[in-house]
Amino acid sequence: MSTEVLERPDLKDADTGPEMFHYVRKEKIAESAVMGTFVIALCGEKFPVTKAPKPGSPVCPACKEIYESMRA
Numbered sequence: 001m002s003t004e005v006l007e008r009p010d011l012k013d014a015d016t017g018p019e020m021f022h023y024v025r026k027e028k029i030a031e032s033a034v035m036g037t038f039v040i041a042l043c044g045e046k047f048p049v050t051k052a053p054k055p056g057s058p059v060c061p062a063c064k065e066i067y068e069s070m071r072a
Contacts, residue, residue, distance in 0.1 A: 021053040023063040042066040 022041030024032075032039045032049035040046050043062035053059075 020058045020060045021051075022047075022060045023067045024049070 022043060022045055024039040024041050028037075028039045029049050031037055036048050038046045038048055041060065041063050043060055043066065045060070
């Protein structure tokens with residue numbers, strides 16, 4: 001028997017540094033939250049939806065720029 005300690009890796013939703021939320025297709029959010037499938041954000045990040053943003057939450061700058069250019 002071994003008494004070696006195994007470290008558990010830290011898991012993040014996406015590799016964006018501090019917690020940021022991304023723009024994804026609306027119809028994919030519920031499916032991802034329930035089934036655990038991955039969504040693709042406008043910026044190209046792939047991740048499962050695990051949290052809902054609250055008002056004032058930080059948004060991925062790349063997603064925001066792409067979204068705003070689509071609205072113009």
